[in-house]
Amino acid sequence: MGKLWYGGKIYTLTEPNATVEAIYTENGSIVEIGNKVSLERRYKNKIEASYNLIGDTMYPGFVDSHLHIIGHGEKLTRLDLSPMTSANQVLEAVRNKQHQLEHGEWLIAEGWNENQWTNAKIISRWDLDKACPKNPVLLTRICRHAVIVNSKALELACITKETKDPQGGKIVRNEMGEPTGYLLDKAQDLIKQILSPISNSQLEKTTEVAIKDLLSKGLVGGHTEDLSYYGGFERTLQAYQHILPAKYKFRAHLLVHHLVFDDMIESGLSYGDGGPFTTLGAMKIFSDGALGGRTAWLTDVYTDDQDNYGIPIHESDRLEELVRKARKYDHPIAVHAIGDKAVEEVAKLIKKYPLKNGKRDRIIHAQIINKNVLSLLKEINVVLDIQPSFVSSDFPWVLERIGDERAPLAYAWRTFIEEGIACAAGSDAPIEEVNPLNGIKAAVSRQSDLDQQAYGETQKLSMYEAVSLYTKGSAFVINHEHDRGLIQPGYVADFTILSHDLFSIENYETIDEVTVKGTIVDGEWMYKA
Structure with missing residues (x-):
């Protein structure tokens, strides 16, 4: 038996402004899209429920490509x-x-x-x-x-x-x-390391609180990194599995920190295992710190700290060793790299040890780059996992760190897209607010929350590009572009319903007025306003 969805503007995201009148779904998948009357006639004996959007706007389900759910x-x-x-x-x-x-x-x-x-x-x-x-x-x-x-x-x-x-x-x-x-x-x-470990009940409660909130923000899934911080790989994975999908349906893609990578292997698990709601992902590695504390690893010194280049988390040999370990199991890597020197070192290793199974590596953040790094990124099969909200929270103070000379290639989202470098977008919650609408607004406006000025305006994205980062982009980085991120037959029935049509908004300030009306995962309502 199936469900019919109609009564609002439904964006497929196959191309800008592509819409459809109605959707018919069965067993968590999109069966057919098209004219409402035609779908009603064709599936009249199968439709068990019809949902009228009452003028609201439906999109493929938004997915946060980088956050820390338990955090x-x-x-x-x-x-x-x-x-x-x-x-x-x-x-x-x-x-x-x-x-x-x-x-x-x-x-x-x-x-x-x-x-x-x-x-x-x-x-x-x-x-x-x-x-x-x-x-x-x-x-x-x-x-x-x-x-x-x-x-x-x-x-x-x-x-x-x-x-x-x-x-x-x-x-x-x-x-x-x-x-x-x-x-x-x-x-x-x-x-x-001296803190008492969180109890199992508290771990599950904290995870459940987070997932419930993410669903209320219109998110149908998230790529998260938690498995080494809360008592170990197996314990944390079980906390997720006790909640998903037993209590909620939400697509958690779980990056595996290198410190618990062996635990995953010893459990007989690998990339992609765990089912559609607790899927194991790439090996997570940190290569540097952050700009706020001046620990992001830069090619040249910090403008406001002339003896400081930042901090590489690993010595070069150790970083290479971790990449080789992942490749031993044909496993992709997901590497935190904010400074241009960190991005360069990671990109060189991806070039030296390329994946040969069609999976995709990702570099997370890539906030500061230079022309040489940009050329290198174009040579390798990598997805840049960007956080548009960083623009709104980091400017203007970040200019004190990097100076005017490096600013044109800082948070360079449009440059990445124009150069053909694949991107996905997330929030890095709890570091930023998890609401994907905040990230979409930052991507199209480049406006700082600190002084309400726009920074790096040539790097602004279109609304279509911004929304695509949270839908098609998040699907692409985990090799699910064939069944997630679009409203098309054969794709999962994951939808985000908003009160407004984002593509009709001219004044980006009004994005703050947009509310989430519903979140559907696997064809089921997980949140309804």
């Missing part, structure tokens, strides 16, 4: 520092939160961003000691490449003046050599 759940359930505009606000929030904790319980908060503060000076351990003297405190920066902790946390982690910086990380110190509590990239692990 998003943590942001929803923890103290959220992202809206705060001063260090004093953060410290006051910590001061208030401590009264809800038991003695010795960790105070963990998410999302501080000094670039939104009136004074961008980083909080120190001593500031936190005054606000919360008895409990260990861990405040994660919005980029998740830096944390601030108090003295109690440093003491529990045995981090002292004598502790050496780990490879790929930095313990920031004062003029006396004392740790300030500010830990960059791999130095965070010195703290995180």
Whole structure:
């Protein structure tokens, strides 16, 4: 038995402005599209339900190509520092939160961003000691490449003046050599490795909270990287499998961090295993840090830190070793690379060790490139996993980091598309807001949320290009362009229904008024406004 969908504008995305009047679906797949009357006549004995969109607009289901689903759940359930505009606000929030904790319980908060503060000076351990003297405190920066902790946390982690910086990380110190509590990239692990593991029930609850929220944002799926952070590969995978599809239908494509890659192999699993709702993906590798903490790996020094090129997470031999390990199993890689030097090193390795099975590697972020890197990217089979919302949150402060000379090829989305380099788009939630409409707005407007100015206007995308990144692009990177990302016969019945027609919007400010009216996955309503 099947379902008929009609009564609104339905975009197929096969080409700009391509629409259809109605869709007939069966068993989670699109059977036929066309004229409503014709479909009703042809399938009159099979239609068990008809859904009138009542003038709303339907698109192929939006998919976030890069986020951290469980991390998003943590942001929803923890103290959220992202809206705060001063260090004093953060410290006051910590001061208030401590009264809800038991003695010795960790105070963990998410999302501080000094670039939104009136004074961008980083909080120190001593500031936190005054606000919360008895409990260990861990405040994660919005980029998740830096944390601030108090003295109690440093003491529990045995981090002292004598502790050496780990490879790929930095313990920031004062003029006396004392740790300030500010830990960059791999130095965070010195703290995180002593945290008590999350319980199974809390892990599943956090995951479920996140997925429910993602569905409410019009997302039918997401490519996520969580499997090494919450008690190991098997435990985290089981948390997903207990929820999907038993409680919700949502297409979670699960990148496998290199630290748990062996666990996957020992489980007898490989790329693409896990079924349509908990599918195992590429090996995830970090090659550098982030621009906010000046740890993204650049070819030339930071404009506002003339001795600093950023931090490579791995030594060159180790990075190559990880790529070779993936290739031993014909496995694609998904590498976090923000700075142009990081992108270059990863691209060289993809060129040296190309996939031969038709699967696709991805470089995640690729925020800063140069002309040589651009030429190299055109030579290899890679998809760039971009985050349009970074434009709205990073400008104008990022110009202080990279200077005017590098700006033309910063966040260069249009350049990638014009040069024929495949792209997909996501949010990197919880680092950015997960709402795909925010990313679409940023892609077409290039407007900063900090000063409402447009930056890099020559890199703006059309609305069709932007929406395609969240539909066709997300399908292409995981080799599902044949059955996802379009409204066509044989494709999955995954739909996002919005209150407005995005392709008719002339004033991009009004994108903020668009609401999600429904999310359909596998032909079933997973969210209805």
